[in-house]
Amino acid sequence: MRKSVLSVLAVLLAASPFVHPAGSLKADEPELTALQVLTEADAVVNAPADQEVTLEMILIDDAGNETKRGARMWQKGSDRRIIKFTSPAEQKGIGFLDLPxxxxxxxxxxxxxxxxxxxxxxxxxxxxTDFTYDDMAAINYADEYSPTLLESDTADAKPAGPLAEPYVLELVPREDITSDYSKLVMSVRRDNFYPVRIEHYSKDGELWKVMKRTEIKSIDGYWVAREVEMSDLKKAHKTRMVLGEIKFDQGLSDDLFTQRYLKRSAD
Amino acid sequence: MHRIAALTAITILVSGMAFAQAGIGGNLQTDLRLQTGGDNMFSWNENRLTLTLSGSPTADAHYYSELWLSTYGLPEVSSSSNLSKPDRVSPWGLDLREAYVDLYGFIFPSLDIRVGRQRIAWGTADKLNPTDNLNPDDLRDIWDFGRHLGSDALKAMLYWGDFTFTGAYIPTFRPAVLPTGEWAAALAPPMELPPGLTLRNLTDTVDMPVNNPKHTSSGGVRIATALLDYDLSLSYVYARDDLPLADSIAFIPVDTMGTVDVTSRLIYPRMQVVGADLAGDMFGIGVWAEAAVFLPDEVVMTLDLSALGMGTQDSTVLADEPYLKYVLGADYTFKNGIYVNMQYLHGFAHERGRAGLEDYVMLGAEVKFFNDRLTVRPIAGGLAINDYGDIANSYAVLYGPELAYHPVDNAEILLGAHIIEGKATTAFGRMKDNDEAYLKVKYSF
Structure with a gap:
């Protein structure tokens, strides 16, 4: 039962990768270190003081069949997040709380x-879904991974226009971090430091999952990926998360990110 | 007629709530079980509509209700006159499981209250919770472990830093719903007649508490917090036992051959329960523990054999001495996706007194396939032991493998079995000849 309880949730959280404002560093500063790039990417993604987002998650199997999940997400800073399912009926009301x-x-x-x-x-x-709890928790990658700068020509990282190739970082979990991934390869746009693609490698070094962030827009001064897609190459399955309504900097109270509010209905 | 009136009221309520843009949801569920031995009798047949209404008209208020409309069992027809009674041809029932209002920030910003019929679920163990004593047990389906009725209650929750204080008051008493048929007999201690006597009829009366707050009310308090990697709580409950105990049994002779009728009186004794629980993570394994010390009022049973010329005898069936029920549990998910869950339980829901508690080891394992469309539970069940000095004659093994298939969102099909092997010295062992297979279908909306 316990597992069935937990396993129902799965789809929610891949949201933190959605938002970020333009960073202070510029695309024409090639001498940046890997850590500087990663720190800037974290800062851009977690830039809003808080955010409230309506999500639609679309699960797509290898035959192209789709099933959908609906949810609302609230996040404060880079380490507090609460998500509540609004659909389908069998999952409505399920809530997830991520704390520091x-x-x-x-x-x-x-x-x-x-x-x-x-x-x-x-x-x-x-x-x-193709996201794990950890995938969907609010995260500062620089806190959990050691970055190395690589060369890359990842096409997905190229924004339209005369922008340069992305930064490509190899991220290895720090020793005190438990992860199912041996490493991540993150592509970061040079113009706004938005991480647009993250490859997840299994413990045996195989490419396992690929996260793509697309439809990147500036909303209220913050960069936002309106779509995030996580593909599981082993399962030939993917989950696409699409942002609906989004609100920034409403002054959300810390009290919202508590068990007290987790139990409340999202009606 | 009252049921027609109830349905009419529900219809009006649903229509009204729908008009008011309340959230309407629920599910449809059918559950059919067939005994695998003997004459392959149907052992369970239930079709249930669960209807929920909820809404949050303001940020500080919320309401919720849940109604079960069920048809259950098979036609109860024993004469032609029964055929003109729809309730006999198609037995059914209506059950308001919950109906409450939440008021958030009531008087103080950190105080929430909930008023109305509600489930107050305490404890961290998996379904088998010795500290969960405010709501009556709902044992109608014995395989639905941990099911409780709602109680008409006022619950207040005060949040202060990392602490949550809960107080609950339940003014009226509702007894547990007991299982029917052979399960009812299995859970009751077997009656032993004096030598030479033969039982003809067994009847009983239930002595409900006097209908005033002094006798019917119950309540509890709980404090919960988090420490390191664990969530902890302490609780206290003052209530009545929701399962009846006999405090008098009288033997009435019917003839000179030793045939007797037996009448008994059942009561619901007072009890206090001090509980504690924790849940957390140890070396990557989910762990939990829950314990409750029961402090019951003494129950002395008078055995009246005076009609047989043997006088009366008093004996203590429940001593006013504390007894402990507890659960220790752990679960883990392996890298290959196999999930396992184990619990050690001392004292099942229906067991009372130090000498009446059995030990159970519950095991479960499951793995999912096809993007979670199919869940296979090859291991589900447990081992019961009531005498470690004579395990061979005091054990029962419960085994309940199950397949769960989700063909589309909101739909679930369950196919499984309940298999019991054991000795009649245990409650479950007495049901060893009632193995069954089942099919359940549920659709949520």
Missing amino acids: GSVMYLYMPAFKKVRRIASHVTNTSFAG
Whole structure:
């Protein structure tokens, strides 16, 4: 039961990669170190003081069949996030709370209980989506990975216009971080430091998942990827997350990111 | 007629709520079980409409209700007159599971209250929660572990830093719903007649508490917080046992051959429960523990054999001495996706008193396929032991493999079995000849 409780959630969280404002560093500064690029990318993605987002998640199997999930997400800074499912009916009301220190909670309306999510679950997928709990938690990559600058010509990282090739970073989990990935390869746009593609490699070095961020727009002064797609190459399955309504800097209270609010209905 | 009136009211309510743009949801579920032995009798047949209405008209208020409309069992027809009674041809029931209002920031910003019929679920263990004693048990489907009725209650939750204080008051008493048929007999201690007597009829009366707050009310308090990697709570409950105990049994002779009728009186004794629980993470494994010390009022049973010329005898069926129920559990997900769950349980929901508690080891494992469309649970069940000195004659094994298939969103098809092997010295062992296979279909909307 416990697993079934947890596994229902899966689809929600890949949202933090959505937002970010233009960074202070410029595209014509090629001498940047890997850490500077990664830090800037984190800063751009987590730039808003807070955000409220309506999400649609589309699960697509290898035959092209689609199923959809709806959710609302609130985030404050780079380390607090709460997500509540609004559809489908069997998942409506399920809530996920991500707090600093990798503390995560799940609320299942059917059981009227908030459960702490144990670490063995954080690397598992939610209900058929291609995101894990960790994938979808708010994150500063620089806190958890050691970056190295690589050469790259990843086409997905090229924005339209006369912009240069992206920065390409290889990210290796720090020793104190538990991860199912041996490394990530992140492509970061030079013009706005938005990370547009992240390749996830398994422990045996195989390319496992690819996250792409597209439809990148400037909204209220923040860069936002209106679509994020995570492809699982082993399962031939992908999940596309599409942003709907988005609000920035509403002054969300810390009280919103508590078990008290996790239990409340998202009606 | 009252059911027609109830349905009419529901229809009006639903229509009104829909007009008011309330959230309407629920599910349809069918559940059919067939015994695998003997004459392959149907052991369960239920079709249920679960209807929920909810809404948040303001940021500080929320309402929720859940109604079950069920048809269950098979036609109860034993004479032609029954055929003109729809309730007999198609037994059905209506059950308001919950209906409450939430008021957030009530008087103080950090205080939330919930008023109305509600489920107050305490405890961190998986379904089997010894600290979960405010709501009556709902044992109608014994395989639905942990199911409880809602209680008409006032619950207040005060949030202060990392602490949450909960207080609940339940003014009226509702007894547990007991299982029907052979399960009812299995969960009750077997009656032993004095030598030479033969039972003809067994009847009983239930002595409900006097209908005033002093006798019917119950309540509890709980404090919860987080420490390091664990969530912790302490609780106290003052309530009545929701399962009845006999405090008098009388034997009435029917003839001179030793045939007797037996009448008994059942009561719901008071009890106090002090509980504690925790849940967290240890070396990457999810762990939880939950314990409750029960402090029951003493129940002395009078055995009246005076009609047989043997006088009366008093015996203590529940001593006023504390007894402990507890659960230790852990779960883990392996890298290949296999999930396992184990719990050690001392004292099932229906068991009472130090000498009446059995031990259970519950195991579960599952793995998902086809992008979570198919879930296979090859291991689900447990082992019950009530006498470690004679395990061979005091055990029961419960085994419940299951397949769950989600053909489309919101739809679930379950196919499984309940298999029991064991000795009649255990409650579950007494049901060893009632193995069954089941098919359940559920659609949420």
